[in-house]
Amino acid sequence: MNSELQAQSREPEVAFTLATKTAYLCSVRAFAESLAIRMGFSHHQAGHIVLALDEALANVIRHGYGGSEHERMSVAFWAVSHAKLGQGLRIVIEDEGEQIDPSNVRGRDLDDVRPGGLGVHIMRQVMDDVVYERRPGRGMRLTLVKLINSQAPVCREC
Amino acid sequence: MAESTPLIIRTQRTASALVLAPQGEIATHEAPTMQQAVKEAFESRPAKVVIDLTSVSYMATSGLATLVQAAQQSNKTKIPLVLCGLQERVKAVIDISRLTSFFKIVGTQAEAGV
Numbered sequence: 001m002n003s004e005l006q007a008q009s010r011e012p013e014v015a016f017t018l019a020t021k022t023a024y025l026c027s028v029r030a031f032a033e034s035l036a037i038r039m040g041f042s043h044h045q046a047g048h049i050v051l052a053l054d055e056a057l058a059n060v061i062r063h064g065y066g067g068s069e070h071e072r073m074s075v076a077f078w079a080v081s082h083a084k085l086g087q088g089l090r091i092v093i094e095d096e097g098e099q100i101d102p103s104n105v106r107g108r109d110l111d112d113v114r115p116g117g118l119g120v121h122i123m124r125q126v127m128d129d130v131v132y133e134r135r136p137g138r139g140m141r142l143t144l145v146k147l148i149n150s151q152a153p154v155c156r157e158c
Numbered sequence: 159m160a161e162s163t164p165l166i167i168r169t170q171r172t173a174s175a176l177v178l179a180p181q182g183e184i185a186t187h188e189a190p191t192m193q194q195a196v197k198e199a200f201e202s203r204p205a206k207v208v209i210d211l212t213s214v215s216y217m218a219t220s221g222l223a224t225l226v227q228a229a230q231q232s233n234k235t236k237i238p239l240v241l242c243g244l245q246e247r248v249k250a251v252i253d254i255s256r257l258t259s260f261f262k263i264v265g266t267q268a269e270a271g272v
Contacts, residue, residue, distance in 0.1 A: 022187035029185075029216065047247050054218050058186040118219040118255050125254050154254055 001129045001145060005080040005090060012076035012092075020061045020071040028075065029054050032091075035077060039089055040148050048126035048154065049089065049146050055119035056093050056142050064097025064140060071097065080145070088128070088147035096139035102132035125154045164188075167195045175240075175272045176204035181213040184221030192224040200231040207232065208270045212243030217251050225252075229261060238262070240270040 014035065018024050029050045036046035057073065065071045078090040107121030123130045129145035146152070165188035168179040176199050184192050199207050209228065211217075225241065232239035241263045244252070252258055264270050 022185075025185060025187060026183060029183075047250065050216075051218070051247075051251065054185060058218065058220060061186070118222065122219060122251070122254055154250075 001082070005082055005088075005145065007090070008079040008081060012078045015074065015076035017072050017074040019069065020065050020073055021069045022058065022061060025054055025057055028057060032077075036089060036146075039079060040087065041089070041146070045146065045148070045150060045155075048150075048152070049091075049144075052123045052127050052130075052144055052146075053091055053093075055122050056091075056144065059119050060093065060095045060097060060140075060142075063100075064095045066098075071095070073097075082147060085128075085147050085151065086149045088145060088150075091144040093142045093144070094135060094139060096135075099134050099138060099140060100132075102134065105132045126152050128152050165191050167192065169195070169199070171202075171204065172272055175206040175208045175270070176202060177208045177210055177267060177272055179210040179213065183216040184214055184224065185216065185218035186220040189218075189220040189224050192221060193227060196224055196228045196231065200228075200235055200237060203235075204237065206238045206240065206271065208240045208242060208267060208272055210243045210267055210270075211241060211245065211248055214248055215245060217248045219251065219255065222251055222255060222257070225261065226257070240264060242266055242270045 032053050033046045033050045036049045037043065060073050061067060073093060073095045076092045080090045081087045105120060107124060123144065127144050128147045128150055131143045133141045135141050165180055165182040165184060170177040178195055178199055180192060228239055241261050242265060244263060
């Protein structure tokens with residue numbers, strides 16, 4: 001879907017970097033919820049966006065940087081539109097942490113009930129598009145897309 | 159989502175149960191605090207552990223992991239575990255993770271037998 005999305009401006013609506021401290025994630029959650037609602041998402045959809053973003057950033061800290069609090073990660077929010085499906089939000093998260101093969105990023109088997117490992121599954125359930133890429137040199141880029149007229153699995157079930 | 163404040167966990171012991179009542183958000187940063195409270199709850203050998211989530215406005219999968227650990231301790235110790243007071247967003251995380259049937263979930267502390 002990403003190739004069919006048109007950004008509404010050359011620059012992101014909002015972009016910032018933050019230290020890889022889990023204590024800061026509450027501030028990102030609060031900001032993302034406020035922005036999503038202002039961009040036209042329902043409170044229910046904004047909750048999905050917050051959840052996906054929170055899981056993504058937690059994964060960067062935990063897996064990309066091995067829990068280190070002394071690294072940086074960036075988050076950018078783009079207003080986008082899709083020719084058929086309408087408007088939405090694209091969130092791009094970049095880090096300089098450990099690189100992984102994007103094809104190996106998958107949610108675990110949900111029948112195997114154990115703590116942890118659910119973040120990727122959650123992202124794929126609540127967002128319209130989830131794309132992991134290796135950045136040139138080092139680090140990963142994760143793109144999350146949510147459309148106001150969402151076709152995400154969870155939304156189709158609503 | 160409420161403005162974030164540090165997670166507070168109130169503990170109440172009654173004749174029939176030990177009630178953990180966390181207040182705030184349970185995400186990656188707060189999960190270790192919740193995990194410790196759950197561990198101590200089961201170690202105190204109550205007749206039942208009730209986790210009242212009425213005042214939890216947000217839960218990430220790291221918070222959900224603490225509930226899975228609580229259920230595993232419940233199975234191991236044979237001390238029943240009941241969850242109650244789930245807000246919509248907390249319930250959604252459990253539903254999306256397809257863990258709803260894994261827990262005993264009721265509406266209120268009274269329904270949990272406290």
